[in-house]
Amino acid sequence: MRPVRLAANQPPRFYRGGAAIADLRDAPSAVEFGPEDWVASTTTLFGVAESGLSRLPGGRWLRDEVRAAPSAWLGAEHTAAFADDPALLVKLLDAGQRLPVHCHPSDSFAQAHLGCRFGKTEAWVVVGTTGPDPLVYIGFREDVDAATVRAWVSTQDSSAMLGALNAVRVQPGDTVFVPAGLPHAIGEGVFIVELQQPTDLSVMLEWRGFADDESAGHLGLGYETALACVDTSGWSADRLAGLVRETRDRRAPVVPLxxxxxxxxxxxxxxxxxxxxxxxxxxxxxxxxxxxxxxxxxxxxxxxxxxxxxxxxxxxxxxxxxxxxxxxxxxxxxxxxx
Structure with a gap:
């Protein structure tokens, strides 16, 4: 068992980006609509058999190698809890345009409605920004009732949805923890290393202009069910402070993020x-x-x-x-x- 350098793994996505990934990797050109590089992935795109999986040098799927020797890859303590699943997906994500307002199911919601062990809590490590005002949008500023959220989604009122969220200016070295259910969006020009639970489960509150129709936004559940996973509570500045950290000035050998x-x-x-x-x-x-x-x-x-x-x-x-x-x-x- 030894460390393995991995090639880029950029499945096609619905939004623009990829230039920052190409620059980091010193690639000759960016992949069109390749804003995400799924690193060491044993996870597939939602509803797809293989796209998203990482290949090892020689062409083998990393997923299959881990399944063949889970203790060697993951360790005994990990396999006792998660069997042969790494319980982790890492991405490089380059937002070439603002992402839609969306959220992700919790473990309990995913288990109850999707037959999946994992939801999708995630975190962002900001490693680059471009443009004059790099922003991320995190949590509703004030409590919002479920009927209002349903109305926004039904009418695709993008300005209302985005305007209800906390806009947070970020720069390299900032990190953001995003619990499942928290509505959010990543602004254009923000380049992150993303850690997340190993699923591709997203509920798109805002789909118009991003997907062909609303069916892409509710995981096949219908919005009446899917929107039950949205955290509609208000996130004050004090509450947000528990999610956002500034670490750019820390230069210890190991900096927890x-x-x-x-x-x-x-x-x-x-x-x-x-x-x-x-x-x-x-x-x-x-x-x-x-x-x-x-x-x-x-x-x-x-x-x-x-x-x-x-x-x-x-x-x-x-x-x-x-x-x-x-x-x-x-x-x-x-x-x-x-």
């Missing part, structure tokens, strides 16, 4: 080695943002540089990241937290 409540879903740290950073054994996804260095394990040494994405099996053992490099390390839920 997310609040403690995220540990039940995923974990993220930014690594600033300078010399050497010791990393305990874990399944992990590494996104290299700056510089170059070496990822050393007992089984192999892997040279890494800006734009590399690497999947690290638990069975590779303790790792050491060395060199003048900055990277985001993404991991599954903390043992015992789910």
């Amino acid at each position: 997310l609040p403690a409540e995220a540990d039940a879903f995923f974990r993220a740290d930014r690594l600033h080695p300078g010399s050497v950073v010791e990393l305990e054994p874990s399944f992990a996804v590494l996104v290299v943002l700056e510089g170059a260095g070496v990822l050393r394990t007992d089984s192999d040494d892997l040279a890494v540089r800006r734009g590399d994405t690497v999947v690290v099996p638990h069975g590779a053992g303790a790792a050491r990241l060395e060199g003048d490099v900055v990277a985001v390390r993404c991991r599954p839920p903390a043992p015992g937290r789910k």
Whole structure:
């Protein structure tokens, strides 16, 4: 078991983007309508058999390799809780246009209505922005009754939906934790590393201008059922402060990026080695943002540089990241937290 460098994996999506991914990876050109790079993915697009899955060098699906040796890839503690599912999906997401107002189901909603173990809590690590006013939109500013939300969706009143959300200006180094149910949108020019539960479940409150018709927005449930997953409570500035963190000025060797409540879903740290950073054994996804260095394990040494994405099996053992490099390390839920 050894770390593996992965190629880009950009399934077609309904919105524009991809230039920032191409720039990070030093690719010759951007993929048209390729705003998401699904890294080390064992998850498919909703309702699709294979699109979204990551291939290892040689062409094997990572999903199949993990299923064949789950303890080696994920570790005994993880497999005791999640069997052969990494319980994590990592993306590079480049918003070439504003995303629609949408939200994601919770675990309980997904289990009750979709037969799926996981909902879709997520988090954003902002790694780049363009334009004069990079914004994300998170949670309703005030309580909204369910009938009002249904009316907005029925009439596709985009201005009302967007205007009801908190607009938050972001810059590289900011992180946002997005619990399931929280209505949100990502503004044009925001480039993130996204951690999420391993599903492609979205309820689109705003679909006009993004999808062909409303059927793309409610997961086949109909809006009467799907909108029950929306958090209609108000999010004050004090409440939002628990979700949004500013970490750009922190330069410790290992900088935790997310609040403690995220540990039940995923974990993220930014690594600033300078010399050497010791990393305990874990399944992990590494996104290299700056510089170059070496990822050393007992089984192999892997040279890494800006734009590399690497999947690290638990069975590779303790790792050491060395060199003048900055990277985001993404991991599954903390043992015992789910």
